[in-house]
Amino acid sequence: MEESLISQGLSLMVFGMGFVFVFLTLLVGVTMLMSKLVVKFAPVAVAPLKKVRRNAAPVAAATDDELVAVITAAVHQYRS
Amino acid sequence: MDKLLDLWLASGIYNLQPGQLIMLVVGLILLYLAINKKFEPLLLVPIGFGGILANIPEAGLAFSAVENALHFAQPEILANLSSALGISSTDPQSITEAYHTSNASTHQAAVLAAQDGGYSNGMLYNFYNVSIASGAAPLIIFMGVGAMTDFGPLLANPKTLFLGAAAQFGIFATVLGAVGLTTIGVMDFSIQDAAAIGIIGGADGPTAIYVASLLSPHLLGAIAVAAYSYMALVPLIQPPIMRALTTEAERKITMVQLRQVSKIEKILFPIVLLLLVAMLLPDAAPLLGMFCFGNLLRECGVVDRLSDTAQNALINIVTIFLGLSVGSKLSADKFLDLTTLGILVLGIIAFCIGTAMGVLMAKLLNKLEGGNSINPLIGSAGVSAVPMAARVSNKLGLEANSQNFLLMHAMGPNVAGVIGSAVAAGVMIKFVG
Numbered sequence: 001m002e003e004s005l006i007s008q009g010l011s012l013m014v015f016g017m018g019f020v021f022v023f024l025t026l027l028v029g030v031t032m033l034m035s036k037l038v039v040k041f042a043p044v045a046v047a048p049l050k051k052v053r054r055n056a057a058p059v060a061a062a063t064d065d066e067l068v069a070v071i072t073a074a075v076h077q078y079r080s
Numbered sequence: 081m082d083k084l085l086d087l088w089l090a091s092g093i094y095n096l097q098p099g100q101l102i103m104l105v106v107g108l109i110l111l112y113l114a115i116n117k118k119f120e121p122l123l124l125v126p127i128g129f130g131g132i133l134a135n136i137p138e139a140g141l142a143f144s145a146v147e148n149a150l151h152f153a154q155p156e157i158l159a160n161l162s163s164a165l166g167i168s169s170t171d172p173q174s175i176t177e178a179y180h181t182s183n184a185s186t187h188q189a190a191v192l193a194a195q196d197g198g199y200s201n202g203m204l205y206n207f208y209n210v211s212i213a214s215g216a217a218p219l220i221i222f223m224g225v226g227a228m229t230d231f232g233p234l235l236a237n238p239k240t241l242f243l244g245a246a247a248q249f250g251i252f253a254t255v256l257g258a259v260g261l262t263t264i265g266v267m268d269f270s271i272q273d274a275a276a277i278g279i280i281g282g283a284d285g286p287t288a289i290y291v292a293s294l295l296s297p298h299l300l301g302a303i304a305v306a307a308y309s310y311m312a313l314v315p316l317i318q319p320p321i322m323r324a325l326t327t328e329a330e331r332k333i334t335m336v337q338l339r340q341v342s343k344i345e346k347i348l349f350p351i352v353l354l355l356l357v358a359m360l361l362p363d364a365a366p367l368l369g370m371f372c373f374g375n376l377l378r379e380c381g382v383v384d385r386l387s388d389t390a391q392n393a394l395i396n397i398v399t400i401f402l403g404l405s406v407g408s409k410l411s412a413d414k415f416l417d418l419t420t421l422g423i424l425v426l427g428i429i430a431f432c433i434g435t436a437m438g439v440l441m442a443k444l445l446n447k448l449e450g451g452n453s454i455n456p457l458i459g460s461a462g463v464s465a466v467p468m469a470a471r472v473s474n475k476l477g478l479e480a481n482s483q484n485f486l487l488m489h490a491m492g493p494n495v496a497g498v499i500g501s502a503v504a505a506g507v508m509i510k511f512v513g
Binding site (some may be wrong): 015017033 | 091113234235238240241242244248249251252253255256258259260262263270274275342344345348349352354356360361496499500501503504508511512
């Protein structure tokens, strides 16, 4: 009984540690593969997004400026 | 005068047993550590308070209806119980034994007999059944942890997963230690107990509680208290080991800036991980499934409300009940014995071995990579204990070189450690559960 407990512990250690390593090694492989695929295909998807943002920001700023100008003018007219 | 005597006989002072007194003090110490020393206060405040509640004399908050009935030991109810359990003796001791070894249907019959006698489950006993015995609370917390985890640093440098794997060695070495102690006759642990104790080395509270609730519920109180106390002690336990195993030059290694990780990678990672778990280790599916689910809520970007609930409101609510339920396991008869001391000692050994193996693995990776790209200090973060262990790595890195910020680099092994201990938990449950 006692000896089998020790051997149970030993086999748990060997198999457990082995499995943790196998699993995480596979995970490393799969993750790297996934990243490579994404990097290969993603720039196409990411680049337009950035462009849109860059374009969108100045447009928004411009409309804001216009809006401010219009409102200021209106306020001036109202006050005068 | 009789009334006064009754009041005295029903008072806490009259009924206080020495064990309960000690456990009340233990509860107060836990509260002191949590409030004054800021040791994992989110958990140790509920655990400490639950521990105090569980040891209030005569209240029986942590006991089931049957245990409460046995405590008050009215002869006719004892007779009902023993007939329900199908034994002839009406001695409370033998009824307790029969109750604990009975199968589900006679167990239920005993519970009903006790309830007929006017006894009910204690409040904490109910909390424990709903939150821990069902497995719900640790899993919901794991979902919240997933929703709080950023896999960015890990995805930028997947090799840090090896550090998370190496640090799990502490778990299995401790299993061997516990089994060894049993063999030489110092302690009496079954292989299930040993596995549940070892998981303390995973430095992951919910995982430890989940495994303990499945493999050896009677040790749950001590295991949870050990796991959370040692997580709080990470900044004290780890640095000496890390310094001893690394050279000054190694600690000075600065690591290159991590690459930018795209959103698509972050969304795909929990799904990839889940599929891998589903294919290889279904026993880890409850833990890692909830973890991946929480992470997907966070990263997918279309369910911010759910993600917010998972990482704030829900995890807080569940933490309250989890803490109180763990506290219920701190009742004197279950906590005060040599086993608890053994668990505390084995737990800290597990932690130290995990830290050391993480650092050694990082040194090995560094050697393989040419000797100047991986700072071994990030290896210790492989024991999970997010984000405390990563902060410790960062602090030691800054001590060696004031321009060396390792925090983001250490977050990689840190979250890898969470995955690693969940996988280790799955293996344990598979082999000895």
